[in-house]
Amino acid sequence: MIAFTVNGQERAVDAPPLTPLSTVLRERLHLTGTKVACEEGFCGACTVLVDDEPATSCLVPLAHVEGRSVRTVESLADGDGLSPLQAAMQANDAVQCGMCFPGVLMSLTALLARVPAPGEDAVRDALVGNICRCTGYEQIVEAALAAGEEPR
């Protein structure tokens, strides 16, 4: 059994140590908000936070999260209350097909935790590893800038 924290809860999973964290989250813990697309660390759909840092969970072996803290997109909203970032996405019509979106939110959540009011360059840099096939980056960037301006 490999024990770690997911969204504030202690979890333990019995799976081979090289099982991708993304597989553990989706298929063992049923946290299907984390999406899997390329499975090679290229697209960013599976981005979660490991000890508050963005990680492509398809490339993180289960063994390497033992004792660590993992946050997924499911942790952002508090019941029906969206996080300021999520609310800004909704207000800016940024949500499109939704495949890239959980990863986008986690990359930006980490950025906003580190830089509360980032500029456009910082937002675009943070999203380099999140590929949106709808190419709808403009509203996402606008929303992230708006979220950065909200009092937190």
Next chain:
Amino acid sequence: MNANVVFAESTEDAVERLAAAGADGAPLAGATWIMRAPLRGDRHPPLYVSLDRIPGLREVAIDGATIRIGAGATHAQIAAALAGEPRLRGLHDAAARSANPAVRAHATVGGAVATAAFPASDLVPALLALDATVTVATTAGTREVALEDLRAAPGSLVTGVTATVPRRSAHARLTLRKAGDYPVAIASVAEGDDGLRVAIGSVEATPRRWRTVETGDPVAAARAHAGELTPRDGIEAPGWYRVHVLPTLLARALEAMA
């Protein structure tokens, strides 16, 4: 996916476990290459010795004229540590622009130099241009090996990389899009006391120094001696294209260094 993973407590512990496992074991660092083994059709060995919990393996230190990087330092850590060191701009840019932020936060320099099968590494040509030395530990002790001569062998562990800080350096890479792509070609240059050093990556199966173009007019030499190269075809570009863009990339690197 059924390989076992054990955690080494120290480099000595890791080396002992790797020596005991022989060809059945391999080190596991940032995992970004090893986790994709199934996609490449590569088989995992029965045992990985994870370096994830070894303290002190991640230090990046510039001590006078020498830079030392612990094997566990990630691309992100190297980029952060070198941000204020213009002489090492080549290595900085290689670390800061490789792959994407999440991969840079995990992929290590030890993994980059030990993964001979990866043609498109950014750190390796940047370190070749610095004429870097690799520290390799075995149960018999540690030895220093020129990066050019490094051959990862069972039972051995890369523990660090050392280089003399150059006068100046630069790193040019061509990606067809920007985000996350493997570069089609890389030219990394540095000027040391011994003159200009040029290394290329992503063109052939393995990054290498290209000494032919280090004297005279490097760009003209790169055009004249393209036939020396054995380019690789790949999903991003055919081999001829990688060679075709190389003189221009080399010119960009030299211009960035000037």
